Amino acid sequence: MIFEMFRPVHRWIWCDAERRAHKLLRFGETETDGGRDLVRASETTPDSLLRRLYLEHAIDEHRHGVMFRRRGNEILRSLAPGSNSSFQADWLAPSGHGVDDLRVDEEPDEALLAFLHLSEKNAADRFSVYRDVLENDIPTRAIFEEILRDEVFHMNYTLTQLARVSPQRHGRTLWYERLRRIWKSYLRMAAALGAVMGGFILTVQYFVILPPFAWLAKRAERRESPGWAPVSPQPNRPLQRQY
Amino acid sequence: MLKKRGAVQRKVIMLGSSFGSIAELAGGLWRSDSGKRWLVPLAVFLSVTGIVLAVAATVEALAPFVYSIF
Amino acid sequence: MKILGVSAHYHDSAAALVIDGVPVCAVQEERLSRRKGDASFPLSAIQWCLDHACLEPDALDAVVYYERPMLKFERILTCALRAFPHSWRAFPKAMQNSLGERVWVRGIISSHLGVPSSRILFTEHHQSHAAAAFLTAPTRRAAILTTDGVGEWATLAVGHGERKPDGNTEITLLREIRFPHSLGMLYSTFTAYLGFAVNEDEYKVMGLAGYGRPTMVDQVRRVIRRTPDGAFTLDLGYFEFHTTTERSYSDRFVELFGPPRNSYEPIDLETAEGQRFADCAASVQRVLEDTLVDIARTLHQETGLTDLCLGGGVALNGVANTRILAESGFERVFVPSAPGDAGCALGAALYADRIHFHNPDRDVPDHPFWGPPADGVELARLAREDGHRFEELDDSTLIEQTADDLAAGRVVGWMDGALELGPRALGHRSILAAPHAVAMRDRLNRDIKFREEFRPFAPAVSIEAADRYFELPPGGARLARFMSGVFPVRKEWRQRLAAVTHVDGTARVQVLEHDMAPRLHTLLEAYGRRSGIPVLLNTSFNLAGEPIVNRVVEGYTTFRRSGIDVLVAGQTRLTKRASPLANAKEEVTCSRSVERSSAR
Numbered sequence: 001m002i003f004e005m006f007r008p009v010h011r012w013i014w015c016d017a018e019r020r021a022h023k024l025l026r027f028g029e030t031e032t033d034g035g036r037d038l039v040r041a042s043e044t045t046p047d048s049l050l051r052r053l054y055l056e057h058a059i060d061e062h063r064h065g066v067m068f069r070r071r072g073n074e075i076l077r078s079l080a081p082g083s084n085s086s087f088q089a090d091w092l093a094p095s096g097h098g099v100d101d102l103r104v105d106e107e108p109d110e111a112l113l114a115f116l117h118l119s120e121k122n123a124a125d126r127f128s129v130y131r132d133v134l135e136n137d138i139p140t141r142a143i144f145e146e147i148l149r150d151e152v153f154h155m156n157y158t159l160t161q162l163a164r165v166s167p168q169r170h171g172r173t174l175w176y177e178r179l180r181r182i183w184k185s186y187l188r189m190a191a192a193l194g195a196v197m198g199g200f201i202l203t204v205q206y207f208v209i210l211p212p213f214a215w216l217a218k219r220a221e222r223r224e225s226p227g228w229a230p231v232s233p234q235p236n237r238p239l240q241r242q243y
Numbered sequence: 244m245l246k247k248r249g250a251v252q253r254k255v256i257m258l259g260s261s262f263g264s265i266a267e268l269a270g271g272l273w274r275s276d277s278g279k280r281w282l283v284p285l286a287v288f289l290s291v292t293g294i295v296l297a298v299a300a301t302v303e304a305l306a307p308f309v310y311s312i313f
Numbered sequence: 314m315k316i317l318g319v320s321a322h323y324h325d326s327a328a329a330l331v332i333d334g335v336p337v338c339a340v341q342e343e344r345l346s347r348r349k350g351d352a353s354f355p356l357s358a359i360q361w362c363l364d365h366a367c368l369e370p371d372a373l374d375a376v377v378y379y380e381r382p383m384l385k386f387e388r389i390l391t392c393a394l395r396a397f398p399h400s401w402r403a404f405p406k407a408m409q410n411s412l413g414e415r416v417w418v419r420g421i422i423s424s425h426l427g428v429p430s431s432r433i434l435f436t437e438h439h440q441s442h443a444a445a446a447f448l449t450a451p452t453r454r455a456a457i458l459t460t461d462g463v464g465e466w467a468t469l470a471v472g473h474g475e476r477k478p479d480g481n482t483e484i485t486l487l488r489e490i491r492f493p494h495s496l497g498m499l500y501s502t503f504t505a506y507l508g509f510a511v512n513e514d515e516y517k518v519m520g521l522a523g524y525g526r527p528t529m530v531d532q533v534r535r536v537i538r539r540t541p542d543g544a545f546t547l548d549l550g551y552f553e554f555h556t557t558t559e560r561s562y563s564d565r566f567v568e569l570f571g572p573p574r575n576s577y578e579p580i581d582l583e584t585a586e587g588q589r590f591a592d593c594a595a596s597v598q599r600v601l602e603d604t605l606v607d608i609a610r611t612l613h614q615e616t617g618l619t620d621l622c623l624g625g626g627v628a629l630n631g632v633a634n635t636r637i638l639a640e641s642g643f644e645r646v647f648v649p650s651a652p653g654d655a656g657c658a659l660g661a662a663l664y665a666d667r668i669h670f671h672n673p674d675r676d677v678p679d680h681p682f683w684g685p686p687a688d689g690v691e692l693a694r695l696a697r698e699d700g701h702r703f704e705e706l707d708d709s710t711l712i713e714q715t716a717d718d719l720a721a722g723r724v725v726g727w728m729d730g731a732l733e734l735g736p737r738a739l740g741h742r743s744i745l746a747a748p749h750a751v752a753m754r755d756r757l758n759r760d761i762k763f764r765e766e767f768r769p770f771a772p773a774v775s776i777e778a779a780d781r782y783f784e785l786p787p788g789g790a791r792l793a794r795f796m797s798g799v800f801p802v803r804k805e806w807r808q809r810l811a812a813v814t815h816v817d818g819t820a821r822v823q824v825l826e827h828d829m830a831p832r833l834h835t836l837l838e839a840y841g842r843r844s845g846i847p848v849l850l851n852t853s854f855n856l857a858g859e860p861i862v863n864r865v866v867e868g869y870t871t872f873r874r875s876g877i878d879v880l881v882a883g884q885t886r887l888t889k890r891a892s893p894l895a896n897a898k899e900e901v902t903c904s905r906s907v908e909r910s911s912a913r
């Protein structure tokens with residue numbers, strides 16, 4: 001629904017050929033990464049039916065990755081040399097659904113199925129908007145069409161398998177997974193905000209505290225001669241020391 | 244079999260040893276024949292800052308607030 | 314005495330266990346976590362090593378980390394100060410990376426393993442490389458040359474080692490070249506410039522160099538200059554790796570060599586632009602080789618020793634290793650199977666054992682197989698559950714059948730015994746194929762490895778037949794033991810070994826002794842009886858962007874996702890029912906019908 005509201009924004013993002021190419025290439029990487037995680041899931045599940053389905057899903061993701069990359073490269077090749085789109089707007093038009101914030105080998109099947117179901121649903125919503133705004137680029141639109149067909153299969157199998165492996169609690173598992181996604185979104189935001197604040201503090205320190213030390217460091221560097229430096233004998237460097 | 248410890252417990256153990264590590268850094272710089280004694284105050288100051296960064300990395304939910312101690 | 318070695322936090326983390334002076338096991342974290350180049354603290358690897366030896370962490374006498382984190386931190390801080398104010402963007406990131414976790418290694422080890430601080434030791438990065446190279450090599454005295462991107466301060470170190478008759482061991486590093494002057498960083502900068510991934514794709518630059526001519530050597534020599542004492546310095550005006558985290562090369566570098574390659578664009582060697590990239594690769598490769606040969610030659614003259622042990626990531630450059638063997642004066646050159654940081658886990662543990670604890674010297678088994686074993690029974694179970702045709706055969710029948718498969722042009726996934734330590738598949742986790750036709754190389758690149766067409770595949774040959782097909786100089790077979798050298802394919806065989814012969818007529822051959830991998834050796838002979846040439850194409854058992862497979866289930870999923878025709882693990886042989894493409898479609902149809910029926 002949210003993606004629908006931003007349809008004009010997506011139309012603007014996708015109208016630029018170079019931006020489109022880079023986006024497709026990035027989508028290709030995300031799909032391939034997601035495929036690898038699904039392979040991992042297929043290797044770790046004790047359920048043989050799920051192993052087959054995860055593997056099939058992984059093969060689909062790999063194929064999607066190849067399609068995205070191929071199309072992205074086609075568009076890039078068709079552009080005039082030197083063309084450059086400076087703004088990629090990655091956060092406005094996110095890619096597919098890599099399973100990158102989930103340690104697949106540590107998750108029980110029901111949690112993974114719920115996660116995959118919601119991720120596929122989310123990706124399908126986004127991809128259908130992207131498909132709709134690509135009416136002037138028929139080959140790219142066709143790729144999204146094809147991928148959307150696969151996403152329907154992925155959404156269905158994850159839901160039915162969730163009902164199979166967790167017949168009593170699958171509804172609760174889905175809700176739990178929805179809440180976990182919100183919590184994870186908060187954690188991502190908190191970590192990003194923390195990183196920004198940490199970066200800001202360190203940048204302030206850099207300009208306020210470092211200058212005299214930088215002067216001393218540069219002076220010391222000038223005294224160093226280029227080339228070989230002797231290594232002090234081993235007895236002077238006991239292994240208990242971290243320095 | 245490795246004992247499973249919670250993130251907070253591990254961080255407490257890690258921080259417990261960090262002061263010894265900072266002392267090693269300072270001592271190493273002081274003894275170093277490369278003449279870097281002048282770097283000791285900065286290295287120690289940044290390492291202490293680093294302890295805060297390490298705490299923030301552990302308790303990601305509180306990360307934005309940990310920096311308020313500055 | 315039980316010593317655990319650990320390398321972590323930069324690239325390719327690993328753990329290794331040494332008991333009573335002999336390695337018992339070692340494994341890279343990526344092989345267990347399935348994340349290529351996994352640099353995280355190697356908990357899974359440590360766990361596996363302890364389980365394998367049935368040890369509790371309390372039983373460890375020492376845990377040795379492969380470098381000194383505080384010395385490294387001092388280097389990072391000093392470099393940021395020297396580059397002030399240009400380092401303002403890099404400084405917060407560098408501090409967050411270092412101080413968030415990497416400098417607190419003693420605490421990390423304590424918190425995960427519960428061992429007291431007094432049992433945690435630290436070697437220097439290049440000491441670890443030196444120990445990994447010297448203490449695993451079958452030599453009593455050798456010169457040592459280690460070179461990589463950077464450790465703490467050192468980027469290249471030379472010295473010598475001796476295993477004395479009284480059981481004592483000495484490793485002496487004489488001198489070093491310090492950051493930012495680094496052959497590894499130079500090569501990595503060109504790797505980035507050529508659109509490949511740093512710390513991962515350097516071997517692609519070496520492969521690409523074969524297609525180029527070293528027409529830009531003069532330009533490269535402006536970037537790296539020799540000093541009067543025989544070392545070198547980088548002209549830092551051409552680089553940015555020491556001031557930013559975004560880019561390795563500067564605008565001046567681009568002015569000198571032209572626009573960098575877009576990593577998404579395939580290299581088309583038919584175009585002038587593609588040829589420029591190949592020439593660029595050939596030029597930096599030439600300068601790297603010249604510099605290393607020169608340093609090695611001086612080391613040979615200085616030490617008077619006949620053996621040289623090479624360590625550090627740059628020792629993965631087989632072309633340079635071969636020139637060192639040919640031109641430096643050393644008679645034998647030893648490169649371990651894991652000369653990079655993963656091998657440092659083993660090196661650090663061995664260094665502590667021999668040098669710190671003064672334990673008597675012990676011979677280290679001369680093979681790379683220190684990881685988890687492959688279990689053929691597991692493959693039979695998977696095949697049974699998934700309804701695939703499989704056979705469980707006795708050893709000789711299995712090998713004869715596999716030789717038949719290879720002779721019929723089938724591609725075989727081969728899993729046998731313990732996993733290799735290091736980036737090369739040396740016969741226990743390999744994809745094998747007939748080495749004769751270019752079409753096979755193209756098929757492997759297209760349907761199995763999903764990778765660039767210009768990259769060559771390596772051959773494996775038995776030591777008895779190696780000289781017949783490859784021009785191996787004295788000492789060449791040793792260098793080729795772990796695929797560490799590149800040698801000419803004899804002219805008369807190039808056409809019949811087209812899938813493994815690079816465009817310049819060379820091959821990164823593995824020369825196999827029976828004792829190292831008996832089943833593969835027997836397979837080579839069986840294949841030789843059929844084809845007349847006991848040589849096989851041997852490439853690592855993985856797909857592009859993935860680590861080499863470890864467990865059988867990983868081999869199985871790789872087999873299912875690629876054009877591999879036959880999978881062999883232990884005594885079990887699994888085949889595909891139809892052509893790879895048809896099979897993939899059949900699988901999809903089958904699974905979707907399974908899904909639909911279960912949904913009803």
